[in-house]
Amino acid sequence: xxxxxxxxxxxxxxxxxxxxxxxxxxxxxxxxxxxxxxxxxxxxxxxxxxxxxxxxxxxxxxxxxxxxxxxxxxxxxxxxxxxxxxxxxxxxxxxxxxxxxxxxxxxxxxxxxxxxxxxxxxxxxxxxxxxxxxxxxxxxxxxxxx
Amino acid sequence: xxxxxxxxxxxxxxxxxxxxxxxxxxxxxxxxxxxxxxxxxxxxxxxxxxxxxxxxxxxxxxxxxxxxxxxxxxxxxxxxxxxxxxxxxxxxxxxxxxxxxxxxxxxxxxxxxxxxxxxxxxxxxxxxxxxxxxxxxxxxxxxxxxxxxxxxxxxx
Numbered sequence: 679x680x681x682x683x684x685x686x687x688x689x690x691x692x693x694x695x696x697x698x699x700x701x702x703x704x705x706x707x708x709x710x711x712x713x714x715x716x717x718x719x720x721x722x723x724x725x726x727x728x729x730x731x732x733x734x735x736x737x738x739x740x741x742x743x744x745x746x747x748x749x750x751x752x753x754x755x756x757x758x759x760x761x762x763x764x765x766x767x768x769x770x771x772x773x774x775x776x777x778x779x780x781x782x783x784x785x786x787x788x789x790x791x792x793x794x795x796x797x798x799x800x801x802x803x804x805x806x807x808x809x810x811x812x813x814x815x816x817x818x819x820x821x822x823x824x
Numbered sequence: 825x826x827x828x829x830x831x832x833x834x835x836x837x838x839x840x841x842x843x844x845x846x847x848x849x850x851x852x853x854x855x856x857x858x859x860x861x862x863x864x865x866x867x868x869x870x871x872x873x874x875x876x877x878x879x880x881x882x883x884x885x886x887x888x889x890x891x892x893x894x895x896x897x898x899x900x901x902x903x904x905x906x907x908x909x910x911x912x913x914x915x916x917x918x919x920x921x922x923x924x925x926x927x928x929x930x931x932x933x934x935x936x937x938x939x940x941x942x943x944x945x946x947x948x949x950x951x952x953x954x955x956x957x958x959x960x961x962x963x964x965x966x967x968x969x970x971x972x973x974x975x976x977x978x979x980x
Contacts, residue, residue: 717941721852729852736844765888769917770845772939780939 709811714775715819728823734816737774741767741809745802748786752798760798761787776812779805834879836860837949838910840870840897841886846915846938850884853945867892871900878906882952887916887927895927902931911952915940 715730722729744767751759768783782805789798837854839861841847847863854861862880864870868891870883883901885894894914901907911933918924924935933955936948 714939718849718852721856721942723852723855729848733845733848736848740844762888762890765917766843769886769938770843772917773846773849775939 707815709776709778709808710815710819711775711777712815712819714773731820731823733774734820737770737776738813738816740770741779745805745809748798748802748805752795752802755795757795760789760795771812774816776808776816778808779812782808834860834881836862836880838870838873838880838883839863839885840865840867840883840889840894841915842866842889843886846886850915850945853942854949856942857946857949859949866890867894867897870897874901874904874907878904878910880910882949883910883912884949885912885914887914887918887923895930895932898927898931911955913948913952
């Protein structure tokens with residue numbers, strides 16, 4: 679499974695994470711409201727791939743792309759692109775219960791609104807940390823369902 | 825004299841959202857309710873589909889999408905007689921009342937804020953289809969529901 683790491687210098691790194699490293703730990707608890715994920719269990723169709731695993735995989739594939747778009751937007755001082763990427767990740771994060779990531783996206787959206795990128799770098803560094811915490815929870819939930 | 829347009833019998837629902845997570849979620853909820861989602865990834869694709877296909881019971885659009893936003897497609901739909909009858913739900917993580925009011929003015933039928941639960945989307949869809957069938961077109965308040973209708977916005 680690939681994930682993104684956003685370092686303090688705003689560089690992004692893709693990593694492969696093996697299931698052995700995929701368990702949620704105490705530091706990651708609270709990053710995702712797993713009750714939100716559990717709420718989708720009733721939608722599981724017989725004979726179809728596990729819906730929650732699919733949702734998690736889509737999120738973990740898509741979120742790093744959105745962060746990369748935000749980093750690029752900040753580098754180019756493109757407030758529209760920053761707002762669009764932050765808005766999009768906010769929606770999917772909130773939909774899957776990743777509340778902290780969604781909240782940071784909301785802040786990044788507003789940062790782009792007034793054309794000030796002063797805090798965007800710091801917010802994106804925090805985003806990297808919060809995404810990593812969320813990833814650990816998602817990975818553990820994924821493992822439970824395989 | 826204009827020829828009456830037949831009531832739709834299709835269970836197809838057009839879904840346009842650029843977010844793959846929300847697309848899968850909406851699609852799964854629709855399938856669980858016996859509907860047939862026709863799914864596209866952005867507003868431009870939705871526009872292309874609607875140019876040749878109007879056989880939809882309803883449409884669900886994300887408010888903010890690349891190329892063409894949800895409200896732009898709605899404006900187009902409200903100018904085409906064959907598309908006018910299709911009720912549209914906009915889903916959005918925006919809380920901007922002005923934007924919502926503009927979307928209603930353009931012809932959106934109902935709003936569903938993100939994040940939403942399965943039950944909330946199912947409920948909003950029932951309300952949307954009730955309006956479309958003419959069973960009761962009055963805006964309704966649903967307890968604990970995040971939906972907003974025109975009347976609710978006027979009161980806000």
